[in-house]
Amino acid sequence: MSSVLDGGVIDEKEFNSAIARGFAVLECFDQTHTEMTLSQVAARTGLSPATARRCLYTLRVLGYVRQDGRKFTLGARVLTLSSSYMRSSQIDEFLLPEVRNLVEAFGDAASVAILDEGKALYLAHTTRQSAVRPTAAVGVRYPAHATSLGKVLLANADSVTLNRYVGQAPFTALTDRTLTGKKELLACLQEVKRLGYAIAVDELDYGIASIACPICDAEGRVVAAINSSGFSGRLTRDVLVEERLPRLIQASRNITAKLSQYPVLVRTALTPQSAQRVGPI
Amino acid sequence: MSSVLDGGVIDEKEFNSAIARGFAVLECFDQTHTEMTLSQVAARTGLSPATARRCLYTLRVLGYVRQDGRKFTLGARVLTLSSSYMRSSQIDEFLLPEVRNLVEAFGDAASVAILDEGKALYLAHTTRQSAVRPTAAVGVRYPAHATSLGKVLLANADSVTLNRYVGQAPFTALTDRTLTGKKELLACLQEVKRLGYAIAVDELDYGIASIACPICDAEGRVVAAINSSGFSGRLTRDVLVEERLPRLIQASRNITAKLSQYPVLVRTALTPQSAQRVGPI
Structure with missing residues (x-):
């Protein structure tokens, strides 16, 4: 028997659903x-209480979950997985210097993200802000259509990924500026592809304005996006394009140049989702 | 049937070994x-190739592992677990300001760590260094006996945790200064407890000198440790104590004051390992 997930067919003989349930329990904490x-x-997981109890028990023994009385929380051990990832992918070495340069140049915040299950997943982030909410951080995921990074990633995604995403429309409005309809999102993405950059003003949350452009690998495929963001009260679309876009494009090119020297980063961190479809090992 | 792990007895009816195998595969990447x-x-995991293949397949479907040809790597999805933990435990809000203040005062690097399976697990870290190796980072774990943070944590651990740790002696020498014997480590820890701070010079690696002191919760229990570190060529024991210890103790007290206001941080992040022994849910 097989089922379909994320555009691929799952081989249920190879798929271990106990492991999946363990991660479902871990992921339900946020x-x-x-x-x-x-x-x-x-x-929250839809598991039976008996199954959830065995998952929690196992995760607690493994150190990933902690218990205090009747309450469970994530344990610090989950940090070891992310540090292994950060060190092996060398993200801090390759992406962070460019992100920091943008923050030095413009203040505010800058990030690099990839597309992960229709969300913009932040791989690198630096900020001088403290007041703006919601705050990005490494490992945080935001709905792609509401962020400049996500729009760049969707605009450059393959048709299967794009169609799956827009098929979820209408999207929840995070503000009254969020693009919620399929037609308006597709029109926006077409424009993003044409211009080579995306802008989001007050779409993820009121007060946040950002501009993003794609990051390509050595073969010219879009593998990630980089943005610069700040307070929408000071940053109109024109200001974002005139003041920040040239520097943003330069940062993206610098990263591409590094990627061509260190292809391992593309393989480990920046491989487009479409190239990772589920198939036999 | 039951077995013993980490000082507690595991209830094998409740423990799901498939989940444990999934995490063993994830953890074998570093x-x-x-x-x-x-x-x-x-x-690396000791699993049969067929079992390892099913684990890798499942982790790939779940997005935690990526595949490129015959090679597997961790996927960026692991970052979402750490970001959930960092946000829920509020570590960045409570610990990072104090760690940053230490780096502003002394340059070099500063960290907060807890004891996790006999290792010093770094929860917060800031640095101005780039040359010193090995570099600490959030989520990295180092052998406790070779670091100032670990010595503080061991010196204040309960007897079960301490005996389990020193029972592993003789330890591998990371440098010719590493304490490798049970007797010399116990004598050192006794001195650490008496003085209220620990020093490690060229013990984790040549060139690294650090001083650490305990962080207590509102009830006075040691829940973590904080350090300041730098280049051993410039930092003798006397310099560390005279210049850095007073400020380090103040940082520790500031954190304790915050902990008394926000006990959730102690429950979620800083609960001593001994309080988390395996028992029934």
Whole structure:
């Protein structure tokens, strides 16, 4: 038997659903669900209380979950996985200097993201802001259509990925500026592809304005996006394009030049989602 | 049937070994094993090739592992787990300001760590260094006996945790200064407890000198340690104590004051390992 996930067919003889349930329990903790009881975990994952209990027990023994009375939280051990990833992918060495240069040049914040299950997943982020919410951070994922990074990534995604994404429309409005309709998003993405950059003003949250452009690998494929963001009260579209775009494009080119020297970063971190479709090992 | 792990007895009816195997595969990737073939993963985890293959397949479907030809690597998705943890534990808000203040005061680097399976696990880290190796980073774990943070944590650990640790002696020498014997380590830890701080000079690696002191919760229990580190060529023991210790103690007290206001941080991030022994849920 097989089922379909993320554009690929899953071989259920090879897929271990116990592992998947373990990760479902781990993933159900997030910034708005930081401490949960067993029954809350069961409700959020859709697992039976008995199954959720065995998952929590196992994750606790492994050190990934902690327990205080009836409440469970993530344990610090999860940090070791991300540090292994950050060190092996060399993201800090290759991306962070360019992101820091943008923040030195313009203040505010700058990030690099890839597309991960229809969300912009932040691989590098530096900020001088403290007031603007929601704050990006490494490992945070935001809906792609509401961010400049996400729009660049969607505009350059393959048709399967793009169609799957826009098929979810209408999208939830995060502000009254969020693009919620399929037609308006597709028109926007077409424009992004034509211009070579994307802008989002007050779309993810009120007060946030950003401009993003693609990062290509040595073969010219878009593998990530880089942005510069700040307070929308000071940053009109014109200001973003005139003041920040040239520097942003230069940062993107610098990263591409590094990628051509160190292809391992593309393989490990920046491989487009479409190239990772599920197939036999 | 039951077995013993980490000082507690595991209930094997509740423990799901498939989940454990999935994490064993994920954990076998680290900075020196960034890309591996199936047979390399099987060899490193001790799993059969068929079991390792199903684990890798499942982790790939879940987005935690990527595949490029015959090589597997960690995927960026692991970052989402750490960002959930960092946000829910509020580590950046509570610990990072104090760590940054130390780096502003002394340059070099500063960190906060907890004891995690006999290793000093770094929860917060800031540096102005670039040349010194090995570099600490959030999520990195170093052998406790070779670092000032680890010595503080061991010196203040409960007797079960301490005995389990020193029972592993003789330890591998990371430099010719590393304490490798049980007797010399116990004598050192006794002195650390008496003085209220620990020093490590050229013990983790040549060139690294650091001084650490404990961080207590509102009840006075040691829950973490904070350090300041730099180049051993400039930093003798006397310099570390005279110049850095007073400020380090102040940083520790500031964190304790915050912890008494926000006990959730202690529950989620800083609970001593001994309080997390495996027992029934």
